[in-house]
Amino acid sequence: MAEREVDRSVSQTVKAQLALRDQILSGTLRPGERISELQAVETTGASRTPVRMALVRLEEEGLLEAIPSGGFMVKAFSERDISDSIELRGTLEGLAARFAAERGVSARELEPLKECLAAIDELLRQVPISIEAFSSYVALNARFHALLTELSRSPPLIRQIDRASALPFASPSAFVMAQSALPEAQQILIIGQEHHRVVIDAIENREGARAEAVMREHARLAVRNLRLALRNRTHLDLLPALARIMTATD
Amino acid sequence: MAEREVDRSVSQTVKAQLALRDQILSGTLRPGERISELQAVETTGASRTPVRMALVRLEEEGLLEAIPSGGFMVKAFSERDISDSIELRGTLEGLAARFAAERGVSARELEPLKECLAAIDELLRQVPISIEAFSSYVALNARFHALLTELSRSPPLIRQIDRASALPFASPSAFVMAQSALPEAQQILIIGQEHHRVVIDAIENREGARAEAVMREHARLAVRNLRLALRNRTHLDLLPALARIMTATD
DNA sequence: TGTATGCGCTATGTATACAATAACTGGGAG
DNA sequence: CTCCCAGTTATTGTATACATAGCGCATACA
Secondary structure, three states, rough: OOOOOOOOOHHHHHHHHHHHHHHHHHHOOOOOOOOHEEEEEEEOOOOHHHHHHHHHHHHOOOOEEEOOOOOOOOOOOOHHHHHHHHHHHHHHHHHHHHHHHHHHHOOHHHHHHHHHHHHHHHHHHOOOOOOOHHHHHHHHHHHHHHHHHHHOOOOOHHHHHHHHOOOOOOHHHHHHHHHHOOHHHHHHHHEEEEEEEEHHHHHHHHHHHHHHHHHHHHHHHHHHHHHHHOOOOOHHHHHHHHHHHHHOOO | OOOOOOOOOOHHHHHHHHHHHHHHHHHOOOOOOOOOOHHHHHOOOOOOHHHHHHHHHHHHOOEEEOOOOOOOEOOOOOOOHHHHHHHHHHHHHHHHHHHHHHHOHHHHHHHHHHHHHHHHHHHHHOOOOOOOHHHHHHHHHHHHHHHHHHHHOHHHHHHHHHHHHHHHOHHHHHHHHHHHHOHHHHHHHHHHHHHHHHHHHHOOOHHHHHHHHHHHHHHHHHHHHHHHHHHHHHHHHHOHHHHHHHHOOO
């Protein structure tokens, strides 16, 4: 190669990891397919060492599976896998909410959460919600969940929640995306927002069990709606990454 | 090097990973200490590439922390980190028990669990329990937890529980070890066994909420006893790995 | 004497060469 | 015609060489 002008500001490992993840989520690499290191080297521009590091990280992340005889393949997920992953994240977020409530949170710490809540309230006043408002909602919702997780002040728990959310279909955003495919989207967003409101109230009043319960309910709502959305196969194109990765027959 | 007679049956990466983990847990590498790749190459016998792979995996596992400027250091844990990790695992195992109960488990699948239960019952008939019986108990207890996890039939959940148990102090065995330091060890083992009995009963009767609740109680018992054991600093030498890794001041 | 700057060394990130194994293909025999 | 074995090829696992960035120490100047 002549163009040895690599960008040193970000490591080749990270670049390869991002590029490969993108290839998986965009469908360039299909589930079950073995990933050729050589091919990955060509498409990512990095050399074999950083590519291999990226592959290991993606395996730990859950997007790849190690092949016993060597190498990696793209993992395939069933509908059950996906709903379990959402429920799993909800359970962990429930624990985070409980920790926050039991350990106490200052008003100052709760402020960003309340701002998020208010911003979403504002968006939901529109009927029907616009496309732009919807993408704002997705961002705000992700922020709300991240802030809530932080409130637990438990590094091990935060770490696990991050890991559980790494799978694209288990992230809070995926939850909202799935909802968007349904005709009842607006109502669902409103219910979700009510859950957010209750969890803040529970944390403020140091009601651990209630905070936990509502977050778990929040996740179950997501699971229910995901199932509904998947029944309407016509809506699947709204969830392209999901449709591509969900090929296992359960 | 002249002795180029490496064992090809297990990869150098795995060997390096095991060796480094052992060095961390045995205290050769101390928390906060930067891990030198060169030194790791010398002590493990593998070359830099597998050593680096092992370091990445140990980071994902949670034993190491990446240093922004490059390289890895041994992570330090606080008492809070450790009790949170145990509660975290208990929460996940609770979800596994719930899944098993709700989704139904055949008598044949439950059989190994019941055998485990009976074997532990047998051990606990000894008063006081002997050292050999105690190590059998540790093994049987770990097996019980692993079997229970499997019953959830949820690969994503099983994966997360394995990850949560990877940290040495969060594994079911650590729980028992911590207990062993207490004068009331025998009683605690009996209570733990009662939890095991109840969770099987709940799964058999498809009582998801009860199965979940008892597993969470099981974890809280572990947390409580760990705290008690840590109060008795004289007992800390019974938990050497724990004492070494737990240096963060919280 | 203290601080700042520059030089050198060491350790990490990256690239590539080499070795070994697993898969595939072609040919031969039953 | 099919199945099995062997050879070849391609791909992964491992080792090492090279480049670069960061860190420390020493020296010089204020």
